[in-house]
Amino acid sequence: MYKYLILLCLIATPALGQIGHEIEKIEVRGNEKTRVEIIHQVLPIKVGDNLREGDIDRCRIVLERLLLFRTAFVNVKPGAEKGKAILVVYVQEKRFGDLGVSLEYSELDGFGASTNAHYANLRGEGKLVGVEYGLGERFKYWGFHYSDPLFLKTNQAFHIQVTGSSADRDIFRNPDPDIRGRYDLERIGFAMGFGQPSPLRAYHFVLKYAFEAIQIGDFQHPPIPTGGGIFANEIKAAVGRETLSTLSFNLFKQPVSAIWGQGTDFNARLTLSSKLLGSVANYIKLRTELYRHQQVTAGHILSLGVKTGGVWGNPPFYERFYLDGDNQLRGIERRVIGPEGGTLFVAAEALYAIDLKTLGRVYAFAESGGVHRSVNGNDRRDADFAFGVGMLLFNRVDISFGISTGTLIVKSHRFAGVKIGL
Amino acid sequence: MARFFIIHTLTVCLFANVQPALAQHIPQDSLYIFVQSDTLRLDATIDSLFSKRTIDAIESGMTTSIAVQFRLRTGRGDNLGQSSLLRRLEHDIWEGQYRLIRQSARPDTQITSHFEDIRHACSELRGIALAQLPFPDEPITLQMRIDVNPISPEQRERTRQWLKIIEKGSFLEFFFSLDRSASPEWVDLFRFRPSALPHLLDE
Numbered sequence: 306m307y308k309y310l311i312l313l314c315l316i317a318t319p320a321l322g323q324i325g326h327e328i329e330k331i332e333v334r335g336n337e338k339t340r341v342e343i344i345h346q347v348l349p350i351k352v353g354d355n356l357r358e359g360d361i362d363r364c365r366i367v368l369e370r371l372l373l374f375r376t377a378f379v380n381v382k383p384g385a386e387k388g389k390a391i392l393v394v395y396v397q398e399k400r401f402g403d404l405g406v407s408l409e410y411s412e413l414d415g416f417g418a419s420t421n422a423h424y425a426n427l428r429g430e431g432k433l434v435g436v437e438y439g440l441g442e443r444f445k446y447w448g449f450h451y452s453d454p455l456f457l458k459t460n461q462a463f464h465i466q467v468t469g470s471s472a473d474r475d476i477f478r479n480p481d482p483d484i485r486g487r488y489d490l491e492r493i494g495f496a497m498g499f500g501q502p503s504p505l506r507a508y509h510f511v512l513k514y515a516f517e518a519i520q521i522g523d524f525q526h527p528p529i530p531t532g533g534g535i536f537a538n539e540i541k542a543a544v545g546r547e548t549l550s551t552l553s554f555n556l557f558k559q560p561v562s563a564i565w566g567q568g569t570d571f572n573a574r575l576t577l578s579s580k581l582l583g584s585v586a587n588y589i590k591l592r593t594e595l596y597r598h599q600q601v602t603a604g605h606i607l608s609l610g611v612k613t614g615g616v617w618g619n620p621p622f623y624e625r626f627y628l629d630g631d632n633q634l635r636g637i638e639r640r641v642i643g644p645e646g647g648t649l650f651v652a653a654e655a656l657y658a659i660d661l662k663t664l665g666r667v668y669a670f671a672e673s674g675g676v677h678r679s680v681n682g683n684d685r686r687d688a689d690f691a692f693g694v695g696m697l698l699f700n701r702v703d704i705s706f707g708i709s710t711g712t713l714i715v716k717s718h719r720f721a722g723v724k725i726g727l
Numbered sequence: 728m729a730r731f732f733i734i735h736t737l738t739v740c741l742f743a744n745v746q747p748a749l750a751q752h753i754p755q756d757s758l759y760i761f762v763q764s765d766t767l768r769l770d771a772t773i774d775s776l777f778s779k780r781t782i783d784a785i786e787s788g789m790t791t792s793i794a795v796q797f798r799l800r801t802g803r804g805d806n807l808g809q810s811s812l813l814r815r816l817e818h819d820i821w822e823g824q825y826r827l828i829r830q831s832a833r834p835d836t837q838i839t840s841h842f843e844d845i846r847h848a849c850s851e852l853r854g855i856a857l858a859q860l861p862f863p864d865e866p867i868t869l870q871m872r873i874d875v876n877p878i879s880p881e882q883r884e885r886t887r888q889w890l891k892i893i894e895k896g897s898f899l900e901f902f903f904s905l906d907r908s909a910s911p912e913w914v915d916l917f918r919f920r921p922s923a924l925p926h927l928l929d930e
Contacts, residue, residue, distance in 0.1 A: 323821060334783035334784075334786065334787050335780060335783045335784065335787070376784075376877070378784070378787055378788070378789050378877075380787055380788040380820055381820075381821065382788075382820040382821055382823075383821060383823075393786075393787045393788065393820060394787070395783055395784050395787030395789060395877075397780070397784075397877075
């Protein structure tokens with residue numbers, strides 16, 4: 306029966322807003338614990354504004370981003386006078402929040418499982434509290450977070466989080482453990498930030514302060530030397546506990562790459578670490594990312610992207626840039642380029658992707674990456690290039706094969722999971 | 728002369744009335760089961776078909792699916808017949824117009840500007856065919872389930888994607904989201920013996 310019922314509902318079309326009408330009232334329906342003023346405050350249009358094209362979608366998106374509602378629906382109906390309209394907002398609240406469990410894999414951390422839960426709408430004010438935990442072959446983490454999307458009744462978001470992680474890391478990339486060596490990198494700390502969550506502006510700005518206690522331990526120097534002694538000694542010298550205290554400025558444009566369409570992604574993060582703040586080292590770190598997704602024909606997208614990074618001062622070794630994790634390339638194994646990390650890095654790629662609807666997408670790519678580091682006055686540069694093909698299965702699992710390198714990479718790591726909205 | 732007996736006369740023959748208390752329910756005094764031309768039929772009035780939440784959604788302009796199902800079961804659990812009433816309700820709040828579209832062999836659409844007309848059309852069930860006779864003369868239970876669900880355009884789009892997968896009928900979807908409550912359970916509405924049912928004369 307339900308299949309017929311669903312089919313029956315597919316034919317319907319949503320009502321469209323009447324552009325140009327002045328909003329005389331905002332009517333909120335369906336809310337039981339969420340305060341009406343919270344919804345009014347977060348909406349990008351107010352009473353007295355004229356309805357513009359896209360306003361209804363913007364209202365719905367901002368409500369969905371609050372993570373408080375299972376359903377958010379926005380519509381307009383005629384007002385009491387000609388030329389005026391009433392904005393109608395319907396929400397179905399989550400009774401609890403979300404629970405999530407997923408299995409993960411990454412080139413860096415191997416297989417793992419993670420779980421998270423958050424309670425939505427604390428005191429009816431849109432606040433969220435949540436916990437997360439992950440356990441994997443080479444990485445485990447836990448965290449607690451709290452966020453207020455409308456801090457002190459302003460349109461600024463505030464969040465605070467306490468996190469801890471422990472990672473098993475190789476000193477060198479080699480299948481032989483006597484050449485590879487290893488160490489543990491543990492982090493525990495907290496962060497707090499302020500940000501602008503409104504989708505009215507294309508760009509978002511977040512100011513964040515973070516304090517972390519970092520411990521390097523369980524260091525195992527590789528018994529077989531390979532000419533990388535400086536790096537191993539650098540890690541050995543860092544064994545023990547130290548603190549990082551940083552202030553960061555993050556400017557970004559909401560990513561469009563998650564959806565199948567064209568647009569531009571931008572993200573820039575500037576991090577300042579100072580001994581005046583209690584940090585172990587003085588340094589400035591900047592990482593930028595710019596992608597342009599251009600639709601060539603229906604279902605065909607050309608993406609051009611570049612990532613750059615630089616760190617100046619005396620950063621600890623783990624704050625340098627490595628071509629793994631978020632910087633993982635598609636056709637070159639992690640840390641094959643610049644295994645000791647770089648103070649400067651660049652990675653660029655071009656992807657031509659074809660949409661396979663629910664199955665995901667297939668793509669061809671060409672990429673290049675490189676790092677630079679100065680050691681005892683000598684410049685160390687390392688770069689490479691690859692081309693190949695790949696598939697984004699179910700828009701989740703990103704598997705690519707470098708034809709020029711013969712390397713298979715699983716880039717995205719969340720390969721199975723369930724999310725339950727309660 | 729009354730054409731058929733009201734259900735109160737049947738209660739003598741009934742083994743039990745097992746209808747639980749539900750938000751959406753059919754009061755005993757509005758339930759009529761009768762036989763007409765070898766077909767078992769039902770008249771009923773559903774109380775509180777639309778919850779406040781559903782009315783809020785409809786008044787916001789969300790499309791709503793309305794499903795009312797009946798089935799007849801023997802004591803051994805055999806299914807003797809099933810009847811489904813499937814409707815879609817659209818509300819154009821800019822035009823102030825409701826459209827009730829009935830899914831059947833010959834779909835029909837009712838257009839009105841009054842929600843009461845919609846409530847009446849969905850709640851007042853007349854001559855619903857349940858099953859063909861003859862039945863075994865053993866206790867039979869009439870069961871019901873009702874599902875009224877507002878469906879947002881985004882939910883429809885997600886469902887459309889799912890249907891494409893189902894229609895292709897093949898590969899496994901790894902990721903899923905349980906963001907709505909499960910389908911409603913069948914509820915026992917009435918138990919009777921076929922021999923005790925009133926027969927409506929053909930006109």
